[in-house]
Each structure stands twice: as C-alpha cells, then as structure tokens.
Amino acid sequence: MRTGAGAVHPLRPGAVTIGREIRPIAYPRGEVRASDFRVAEVEVGKPRPGEVLVRNTWTSVDAALRLRLREKAPPGYFPAFPLDEPMDGIMTVGEVVESRADGFAPGDTVWHASGWRDYAVVDAESRALGGVGTLTKLDVHIAPPQAxxxxxxxxxxxxxxxxxHVADLRDGDVVWVSAAAGAVGSLVAQMAKIRGHRVIGSAGSDEKVRYLLEELGLDAAFNYKCGALPDLLREAAPGGIDVYFDNVGGDHLQAALGALRxxxxxxxxxxxxEYGTEEPPHGPTNLMLAVTKGLTIRGFRGSDHTHLLPEMRRQMGAWVREGRLHYRETIVDGLTQAPAALAALLRGDNTGKTLVRIDGAPHRENADG
Ligand SMILES: NC(=O)c1ccc[n+]([C@@H]2O[C@H](COP(=O)([O-])OP(=O)(O)OC[C@H]3O[C@@H](n4cnc5c(N)ncnc54)[C@H](OP(=O)(O)O)[C@@H]3O)[C@@H](O)[C@H]2O)c1
Structure with a gap:
C-alpha cells in the first residue's frame, strides 16, 4: 500500500488537522492486496450545523466489503466503493470532538458508517447502511466501545x-452453522445452543474446531478442509439437519440441501x-431437493431488521453479562493495516470479529495551523 507521511492528533482550535483515509485505487483481482489501496492525507473539515466531528478509534473489517471492491456490487446491495474516494459505509466507533448537532457532545462515544479513516464529519440525520450505520450514541457501560x-x-x-426471525427456528431443530468461528457464525451457533438446539459448526482449521467444541460448547464440529463435505456433515449429523445458517454458499450450500430434512x-x-472469484459461481446442482423436501430458502440482510436493534442489544447484552454468550476479537493495530486485515479475514486467519484499532497513529498538524 502506498503511504504518505503520518497524521492525526487531538484538535487544537485554529489549527489545520490532517487525517488519513484508506482509499481503494484498484479493484482486487482474486485476493485482496495492500497495493490495491493507498493512504490519502486530507484536511479534516469543520462540522456545519447538524454535523458532528468524530475522531475514530475502532473500525470494522467485514467479509462483505469484498463485494464492494469491484466495478459493480451485486444488484440490491450497497454500492461499489468508488476508486480513490474514502470508503463510505463501514461501521466505525469513535469519540465526538466537536458537535453542532442536538443530542451529541464532545466526549460522547458514537458509531457511524464513515470508516477506514482517522476523522469523519458526520451528518447526524443521514441514514447510513440502511439505517444501521446512522450516527448513534453508545452506552459504553454495557460493553467496551469496540463490542x-x-x-x-x-x-x-x-x-x-x-x-x-429468518430461519424460523423450531423446537428440536438440528442446526448447522458454517464459518462458525467467525464474527456472525460464532454468535449464531451459541444462540442456537442457548435456545437448546443441537448445533453443528464448521470451520477451516482444527484449531477453530477445538474452539467451537471446547469454548463455545457445540455438539459437533468439523474442519471442512479435511474431507468431502457431505461425509463430514453426515458424520456430525447422522439424522440430518433442520436449519442451515449459510455464511459460505457454494459446496456448503449444496451439502446442506442434501442433509436437510x-x-x-x-x-x-x-x-x-464466492466473493473473490472472477468466474460466475456454479449454482447448487441439487436445488430440486428444495421442491422434494419442501424446503424454505430465505436470504436476508441484517440492515433489513434495524427495528430489532434494541431487542437484540437487550437480549444479547444480557447473555454476555451472564457469561452465556462469548465473543472473540481479532484485533489489528493501525489504520493502515485495514486492507491487510481484510485480506486475512478472507483467508480465514481470523477468529470472531475482526477490528482495526485506530488510535496510536502518528501526529501531524499542518505548519500553517
Ligand atoms: N446478510 C448480512 O446482513 C450480513 C452481515 C454480515 C455478514 N454477512 C455474511 O456473513 C458471513 C460472515 O461474515 P463475517 O463478517 O462475520 O466474517 P467472518 O465469519 O468473521 O470471517 C469470514 C470467515 O469465512 C471463512 N471462509 C473464507 N473463505 C471461505 C471458503 N471459501 N469456504 C468456507 N469458509 C470460508 C473463514 O473462516 P474458515 O477458517 O472457517 O474458513 C473466515 O474466517 C459472510 O458471508 C458475510 O458476507 C452477512
């Protein structure tokens, strides 16, 4: 990745502050590489009425960013990231430095969707990421900011x-979760356990399989790289499964169609x-089983369910406090490491939620400040 000189510091009145932004400069072909990005140094703007200036402290790294690092994102999804522009639409946490919006004050911890940069001027009213990324004050007493x-x-x-709400979980269901050691999968698998289900998890290393069995308490788990998926799944769930929570698609989806009751x-x-492939993926060849077995297949996005945010926070927060829901974080230090963190996640090097910690960046103020 091309980098400039350093940046960032606490803002001084009258000074011009320079912040860094990670910008894509080429759409990755296959694997994501640091050379597909550059670090731009930009003057940090002043908030106008209705806006808030935030110093970002943590920024999210998500599998689905790969879908936007291409000329066109899939229809219906968030738009592709334009080249050499800041990457809008990435969940981020930070501290309010200056506020000209009602309800926000310096020192507040907030989330918003202007990620992969040191500072962001955020319009308090504008809906981001389907509403889930709209500027929101966070209660850091219930959990640390990055949670x-x-x-x-x-x-x-x-x-x-x-x-x-999507899988229509029923009593006695046997549940299979793929990418079960990842950010979303590890939560799904544990919540299904909390609700009393038999839960099978799959992941891409023996170490992750141990994590699923020994720390998350799943009933069965397997390394999908160690055999034919239908066989591994049959061994873990000899009687079949009732729910498949799909994070992976492709051969995993095909195996699930075969195993579903x-x-x-x-x-x-x-x-x-399928996110990094150049060729159009092959669909499951056994989709007819959806007809013969009367299956329901439903795609969804979290941002379609923002009305559940308060209920989710209440319920999952309680499970975390009670020690029933565990979460791991894969933390990468330094804003400039965000592209490498994304590449590592796509390779499967992460366990749990992948985060970039932004503080600790070098400081610089323009001389004319
Ligand atoms: N619908 C929504 O609103 C929504 C929101 C967030 C995330 N998602 C989706 O949820 C899934 C998980 O996302 P996340 O952000 O939580 O990432 P994550 O699970 O923390 O990380 C992705 C994991 O996927 C696994 N993986 C990578 N390539 C794979 C392959 N070819 N076959 C099988 N597993 C592979 C890797 O683990 P292994 O070591 O196990 O291979 C990797 O750790 C993604 O599909 C993402 O797009 C959807």
Missing part, C-alpha cells in the same frame, strides 16, 4: 435476526466462498 462493532453491533443484529430451512446470510 458495538461486533456482538452488540451490526454483526450481532445479523446473527440475531437471521437465526430468530423435510420442511427444513436455509437462512442465507452470505456466500463468502
């Missing part, structure tokens, strides 16, 4: 809405196995 980007944030909402349900949350 609002994971378990109590949009990932938590996606897991909660997907499992309880009559009236089973698939909640399609994402299809990470």
């Amino acid at each position: 609002h980007l994971g378990v109590l944030g949009s990932g938590g909402l996606t897991a909660y809405a997907g499992l309880f 009559r009236s089973g349900r698939i909640a399609i949350c994402g299809m990470i196995s």
Whole structure:
C-alpha cells in the first residue's frame, strides 16, 4: 500500500488537522492486496450545523466489503466503493470532538458508517447502511466501545435476526452453522445452543474446531478442509439437519440441501466462498431437493431488521453479562493495516470479529495551523 507521511492528533482550535483515509485505487483481482489501496492525507473539515466531528478509534473489517471492491456490487446491495474516494459505509466507533448537532457532545462515544479513516464529519440525520450505520450514541457501560462493532453491533443484529426471525427456528431443530468461528457464525451457533438446539459448526482449521467444541460448547464440529463435505456433515449429523445458517454458499450450500430434512430451512446470510472469484459461481446442482423436501430458502440482510436493534442489544447484552454468550476479537493495530486485515479475514486467519484499532497513529498538524 502506498503511504504518505503520518497524521492525526487531538484538535487544537485554529489549527489545520490532517487525517488519513484508506482509499481503494484498484479493484482486487482474486485476493485482496495492500497495493490495491493507498493512504490519502486530507484536511479534516469543520462540522456545519447538524454535523458532528468524530475522531475514530475502532473500525470494522467485514467479509462483505469484498463485494464492494469491484466495478459493480451485486444488484440490491450497497454500492461499489468508488476508486480513490474514502470508503463510505463501514461501521466505525469513535469519540465526538466537536458537535453542532442536538443530542451529541464532545466526549460522547458514537458509531457511524464513515470508516477506514482517522476523522469523519458526520451528518447526524443521514441514514447510513440502511439505517444501521446512522450516527448513534453508545452506552459504553454495557460493553467496551469496540463490542458495538461486533456482538452488540451490526454483526450481532445479523446473527440475531437471521437465526430468530429468518430461519424460523423450531423446537428440536438440528442446526448447522458454517464459518462458525467467525464474527456472525460464532454468535449464531451459541444462540442456537442457548435456545437448546443441537448445533453443528464448521470451520477451516482444527484449531477453530477445538474452539467451537471446547469454548463455545457445540455438539459437533468439523474442519471442512479435511474431507468431502457431505461425509463430514453426515458424520456430525447422522439424522440430518433442520436449519442451515449459510455464511459460505457454494459446496456448503449444496451439502446442506442434501442433509436437510423435510420442511427444513436455509437462512442465507452470505456466500463468502464466492466473493473473490472472477468466474460466475456454479449454482447448487441439487436445488430440486428444495421442491422434494419442501424446503424454505430465505436470504436476508441484517440492515433489513434495524427495528430489532434494541431487542437484540437487550437480549444479547444480557447473555454476555451472564457469561452465556462469548465473543472473540481479532484485533489489528493501525489504520493502515485495514486492507491487510481484510485480506486475512478472507483467508480465514481470523477468529470472531475482526477490528482495526485506530488510535496510536502518528501526529501531524499542518505548519500553517
Ligand atoms: N446478510 C448480512 O446482513 C450480513 C452481515 C454480515 C455478514 N454477512 C455474511 O456473513 C458471513 C460472515 O461474515 P463475517 O463478517 O462475520 O466474517 P467472518 O465469519 O468473521 O470471517 C469470514 C470467515 O469465512 C471463512 N471462509 C473464507 N473463505 C471461505 C471458503 N471459501 N469456504 C468456507 N469458509 C470460508 C473463514 O473462516 P474458515 O477458517 O472457517 O474458513 C473466515 O474466517 C459472510 O458471508 C458475510 O458476507 C452477512
């Protein structure tokens, strides 16, 4: 990644502050590389009426960013990131430095969607990321700021809405969660356990499988790289499954269609196995099983369920406090490391929520400040 000189510092009245933004400069072909991005240094603006200046402290790294690092994002999804522009629409937490909007004051911890940069001037009223990323004051007494980007944030909402409102969970259901050691998957798997279900998780390493069994307490787990998926799934769920929470698509979706029992349900949350491919993916060849078994297949986005945010925070916050819901974080230090953190997530190097901690950046103020 091309970098400029350093940046960032606490704002001094009258001084011109320079902040950094990560900008894509080329759409990745296959793997995401640091050279697809540059660090731009920009003058930090002043908030106008209705706006708030935020110093960002944590920014999110999400699998689905890969879908926007291309000429065209999938129809119906958030737009592609324009080249050499700041990346709008990434969940971020920070501290208010200056406010000209009602309800926000310096020192408040907030979330918003102007991520992968040191500072953001945010319009308090504008809806971002389908409403989930609109500027919001956070209660940091219930959880540390960065937890609002994971378990109590949009990932938590996606897991909660997907499992309880999309998958139509029923008593006695056997549930399979793919990418179960990741940010969304680890929450889904644990919540299904809390509700008393038999839960099977899959992940891409033996270490993650141990994490699923020993720390998250799943009933069965397997490394999908260690055999044919239908066989691994049959071994973990000899009687079949009733719900498949899909984070992966491709061969995982195909295996789920084969293993689902009559009236089973698939909640399609994402299809990470297809995000970096240049070729159009092959659809499952056994989709006819949806007819013969009377299956329900429903795709969804967390941002379609923002009305569940208060309920989700209350319920999941209680489970975290009671020690029933655990979350891990893969923390990467330094804003400039955000592209590398995304590449690592797509490779499967992360466990739980991937976050970039922004503080600790070098300071610089323009000489004319
Ligand atoms: N619908 C929504 O609103 C919404 C919101 C958030 C996320 N999502 C989706 O949820 C899924 C998880 O996202 P996340 O942000 O929580 O990421 P994550 O699960 O924390 O990280 C992604 C994981 O996917 C696994 N993976 C990567 N390539 C794979 C492949 N070819 N086959 C199988 N597994 C693969 C890797 O784990 P392994 O080591 O196990 O391979 C990796 O750790 C993604 O599909 C994402 O698009 C959807």
